[in-house]
Amino acid sequence: MADDIVLVRTQAQPRVRVERALTAVVKYGFLGFWAALCLLPMLLVISTALKDPVVETGNPFQLFSSFRPENMADAWTLGKFGRYFVNTVVIMVPVVLGVIVLSTMTGYALARFDFPGRSLVFWGFVLGLMVPFFSLMIPLYYNLRDYGLLDNPLAVILPSIAGAGGTGLPLGVFLMRAFFLDMPDELADAARVDGCDEVGVFRRIMVPLALPGASALAVLTFLSAWNTFLLPLLYLSGEENRTLATGLLLFTGGRTQELELTAAGTLIMIAPVIVFFLLFQRQFIRGLTSGAVKG
Amino acid sequence: MSGLATPSPAVAGLRGRLLRKGGRRRRTPWPLVALFVLPSVVVYFLFMIWPFLGTLQLSLQAWDGYAQTKTFVGLDNYVALANDGDFWNAVSHIAVWAAVGTIAPIAIGLPLAILLWSGTRFRLAFRAIYFLPVILPVVVIGLVWGWIYNPLFGVLNAMLEGVGLGDWTRGWLGDADTALYAVLFAAVWSTFGFCVVMFLAGLQGIDTNQIDAAKVDGANASQRTRHVILPGIAPVFTFVLTITLVGAFSVFDIVYVMTRGGPGTATETMAGYAYKMAFGRNFAGYGAAISSVIALVSLLLAIILLRYRERGRG
Numbered sequence: 070m071a072d073d074i075v076l077v078r079t080q081a082q083p084r085v086r087v088e089r090a091l092t093a094v095v096k097y098g099f100l101g102f103w104a105a106l107c108l109l110p111m112l113l114v115i116s117t118a119l120k121d122p123v124v125e126t127g128n129p130f131q132l133f134s135s136f137r138p139e140n141m142a143d144a145w146t147l148g149k150f151g152r153y154f155v156n157t158v159v160i161m162v163p164v165v166l167g168v169i170v171l172s173t174m175t176g177y178a179l180a181r182f183d184f185p186g187r188s189l190v191f192w193g194f195v196l197g198l199m200v201p202f203f204s205l206m207i208p209l210y211y212n213l214r215d216y217g218l219l220d221n222p223l224a225v226i227l228p229s230i231a232g233a234g235g236t237g238l239p240l241g242v243f244l245m246r247a248f249f250l251d252m253p254d255e256l257a258d259a260a261r262v263d264g265c266d267e268v269g270v271f272r273r274i275m276v277p278l279a280l281p282g283a284s285a286l287a288v289l290t291f292l293s294a295w296n297t298f299l300l301p302l303l304y305l306s307g308e309e310n311r312t313l314a315t316g317l318l319l320f321t322g323g324r325t326q327e328l329e330l331t332a333a334g335t336l337i338m339i340a341p342v343i344v345f346f347l348l349f350q351r352q353f354i355r356g357l358t359s360g361a362v363k364g
Numbered sequence: 365m366s367g368l369a370t371p372s373p374a375v376a377g378l379r380g381r382l383l384r385k386g387g388r389r390r391r392t393p394w395p396l397v398a399l400f401v402l403p404s405v406v407v408y409f410l411f412m413i414w415p416f417l418g419t420l421q422l423s424l425q426a427w428d429g430y431a432q433t434k435t436f437v438g439l440d441n442y443v444a445l446a447n448d449g450d451f452w453n454a455v456s457h458i459a460v461w462a463a464v465g466t467i468a469p470i471a472i473g474l475p476l477a478i479l480l481w482s483g484t485r486f487r488l489a490f491r492a493i494y495f496l497p498v499i500l501p502v503v504v505i506g507l508v509w510g511w512i513y514n515p516l517f518g519v520l521n522a523m524l525e526g527v528g529l530g531d532w533t534r535g536w537l538g539d540a541d542t543a544l545y546a547v548l549f550a551a552v553w554s555t556f557g558f559c560v561v562m563f564l565a566g567l568q569g570i571d572t573n574q575i576d577a578a579k580v581d582g583a584n585a586s587q588r589t590r591h592v593i594l595p596g597i598a599p600v601f602t603f604v605l606t607i608t609l610v611g612a613f614s615v616f617d618i619v620y621v622m623t624r625g626g627p628g629t630a631t632e633t634m635a636g637y638a639y640k641m642a643f644g645r646n647f648a649g650y651g652a653a654i655s656s657v658i659a660l661v662s663l664l665l666a667i668i669l670l671r672y673r674e675r676g677r678g
Contacts, residue, residue, distance in 0.1 A: 096479055103476060104493045106553065110508045111496065113519065117511075171404040178400035182392035190401060197412050199666040201614030203635040204659030207642045207651050208418025209411065211429065231411035238408050267396055296501035298617055303643075314503045318621060321507060328511075335504050346499050350492060353499075357558075358565035 114339070117332035118144075137329070144333035153316035154337060157295060160225050160312060164294040167230040168241045169283050175238070176245025177271055177279075181257075191246065197232045197239030202299060205233065213304055224304035225297065225312075234300055236293040241286050244359060248282035249275065285356030288349045295342060313338040419659065422652035429648045441653035451654065453629055454637045457544055461633070462612035464545075468552045469608060470601075473559025478593070480560070481567040491564065494557035502554075506621030509550035513537050537623050540630040547622050547631055551615070559604055566600030567593065602673040609669070610662045634658050 112132060121135040145151040178184075179191050209228060210219075218224040232239040256278070257270045265273065298314040305312070311319065317338060321331050346353060423441055427434040445451050476494065480487050497505065512519045515535030524532050536546040570593065578588045594601075616635035619625060625632040625640070632640075634654060642651025 096484070100476065100479060100484065100490055103472065103556070104490060107493050107496050107557065109519075110512065110553075113511065114504075114508060167407075171407065174400040175404040178392075178397060182397055182400065183390065184392050184394070184397040184401075190405060193405075193413070194408065196663075197408065199610065199663055200412065200416055201610070201635075201658060201662050203614045203616065203638060204419050204655045204662075205412060205415035207415075207638070207648055207655060208422055209415035210643075211648070212410075212415055212418065227407060228411040231408045233412060238404055239412075242404065267392070268399075271400075292499055296499075296503075298501065298503055298621075314501055317501075317503050317507065331507070335507060339500060339504055342499055342501070343496070346495070347492065350495075354495075354561055354565070358562060 114332050114335050117329055118336045120329045120332075122327070122329055140329045140333040141336070144330045144337060148320060148330050148334050149311075150313065150316065150334045150337045153311050153313045153334075156222070156310055156316075157312040157314075160222050160229070160297075160301075161291060161294040163226050164229045164237075165287055165290045167226070168237055168290045169287055171230065172238060172241025172245045172286060173276065173279055173283055174271075175242050176247075177249050177275060179242065179246045180249035181275075191242075194239045194242045197237075198243065202233055202235070206299070206303065209233065210303060219304055220307045220310060222305065222310060225300045228300055228304075229294055229297060234293055234297045236290050240289070244286055244356065245279065245282055247359065248279055252278060281352075281355075284349075285352040285359070288345070288353045289356045291345065292342060292353075416659070419652045419655045422649055423656045425649045425652075427648045428646045429642070430646070434649070437649070441650050442657075444650065445653055445657070450629060450632070451634075451637060454632045454634045457632060458613060458615070458634050460544060461548060461551075461615055462609055464548055465551055465555070465612045465615070466605065466608045469556040469559045470604065472552070472556040474563055476556075477560045477563035477567060478589075480564055491561060494560045496557065497554040498557045498561075500554065502617045503621055505550055505554050506618055509546075509553070510537065510622055513546055538627055540627050543623055543627060543630045547619055550622065551618050554618075555608065559608075562600050562604050563597055566597035570596035599673060602669055606666055606669040606673075610666050613662050613665070614658055 116132045116134075118140055119133075119136055119138055120140070121137050145154075175190075175194075179187060213219050213224045213228075218227075228234065230237055252275070256274050260270050260274050296314060297312075298318070301310070301312045301315045302318070305315070313334075317331070317334050320334060422434075424436060424438060425434040426437045426440070473494075476490075480490055484490065513536035515521065515533075515538065518536070520536065521533040524530060534542065536542050574592050574596075575588060578592050583591065614635050615633050616639065619631050619633050619636055620639075623631045625636045635658060638651045638654035638658070641647045641654065
């Protein structure tokens with residue numbers, strides 16, 4: 070009996086091994102193909118950004134054919150990407166703060182307070198998740214003009230907080246409400262027994278507990294505010310207010326000259342995004358998936 | 365901490381007082397509600413709801429964006445829209461976009477997610493790499509793919525030449541036959557990673573005991589996929605479908621960056637057409653009518669899909 074088993078194993082093993090190896094090749098080939106497709110355009114940006122002026126070399130997209138890190142400094146100053154960077158930060162910071170503070174408060178109220186019109190407010194915000202920017206882009210332009218906000222960073226900040234850029238309050242209120250609904254009542258009740266008023270309960274007990282949810286929301290909001298493109302394109306057309314997104318678009322304007330500076334500007338725009346994503350990947354993916362998986 | 369986690373009799377008593385008969389909580393005093401809710405509602409109303417209602421109103425008017433008076437024209441804008449060949453041209457592009465732009469990322473993302481989930485080395489690295497294009501700004505995606513498609517020195521043409529398909533080279537974005545698909549491919553490239561992450565999260569929520577049980581009962585891999593795995597990720601599936609489909613109807617930014625709707629009108633989208641009409645030619649009312657159509661279709665689709673999802677769960 071024992072000999073039989075050994076015989077079977079020695080015969081079967083090579084075939085199983087070949088099959089396994091083939092499966093692995095197909096599997097990692099498929100995984101690797103799409104990974105390469107994701108990475109190659111990134112390499113193209115980095116390589117072009119660090120290249121001698123394209124006019125001289127004549128071959129703009131050969132990977133890493135020359136090395137000229139000064140391009141980064143040139144794009145920052147001559148290409149005005151430093152200015153655009155600051156402008157983008159000036160918009161991004163108030164958007165993130167505004168969305169976090171307002172969503173946390175309103176999400177908490179919708180989860181824990183009892184007041185007439187509560188579900189109306191909730192569904193009103195949910196509606197905003199489904200309304201595309203296009204269905205308000207035209208009147209918003211004339212509204213902002215009437216408020217005297219055109220060409221003021223507030224013309225991007227306020228609509229972004231409201232949710233016109235895709236995330237904002239609709240997503241924030243939705244996420245934070247769900248987060249507070251999942252929290253046990255007991256902690257808040259204990260604080261009330263100890264003489265804490267409702268604002269105190271919120272500030273001392275609930276806000277610290279909500280930090281994981283708020284940080285996931287912050288990461289999503291940061292990315293969307295950093296990348297937002299249509300809002301500044303439409304409502305912030307002046308040169309002095311250009312963001313990285315609109316600055317990059319107008320810098321290229323279809324030209325193929327100074328390609329290395331365009332690539333360097335691109336790198337200036339995406340480097341913070343990529344670093345941020347790699348650092349906060351967990352929060353990011355949690356924020357993105359929490360609504361979908363649980364429902 | 366342990367004292368807080370398990371409610372003491374005193375806490376339970378207080379909670380009893382806070383709860384009315386029938387389990388309803390006491391009404392929160394209105395100043396508190398106003399403090400927590402009003403600032404959000406005001407910002408949201410002024411910069412989302414109000415302009416949204418403005419679109420519906422403006423779609424019933426003729427206005428150039430500057431004149432003091434707007435003329436009420438009833439449904440004239442919609443009637444004109446129904447007879448506008450350029451609009452239907454844009455609709456046909458959106459139909460292609462909705463079909464390919466929804467199916468392709470799912471068809472690429474689902475197998476990748478299943479492979480990652482079923483146990484793979486470097487799983488987290490793969491997931492991060494696939495997600496990289498999703499976080500990139502649209503401007504950058506359009507720019508880089510513009511380089512790849514460049515007729516003179518683009519990587520795509522160079523690769524085709526390299527494998528002996530030199531006849532296929534062309535200006536991918538300048539050729540009316542290929543422009544739409546070239547833009548669409550860049551869009552698919554930037555969304556399939558989203559599908560991978562969502563499906564992977566859905567798969568990780570599946571109870572592995574169910575799969576083991578199916579294995580014990582003799583279900584093979586494809587049966588397990590059909591009867592355990594796919595039903596398990598159904599909620600995620602409809603969510604992804606809703607997002608990509610609704611997104612397809614309002615697609616604009618990537619097209620604007622890559623082709624501005626051209627060459628000619630070969631890549632014009634509904635939203636791009638609305639933009640052109642309202643801001644390029646100052647037909648604000650007409651542009652608003654197009655926007656209203658986009659909004660109605662998106663909302664209808666979202667409601668249908670979400671209701672379907674609710675029913676599937678119940």
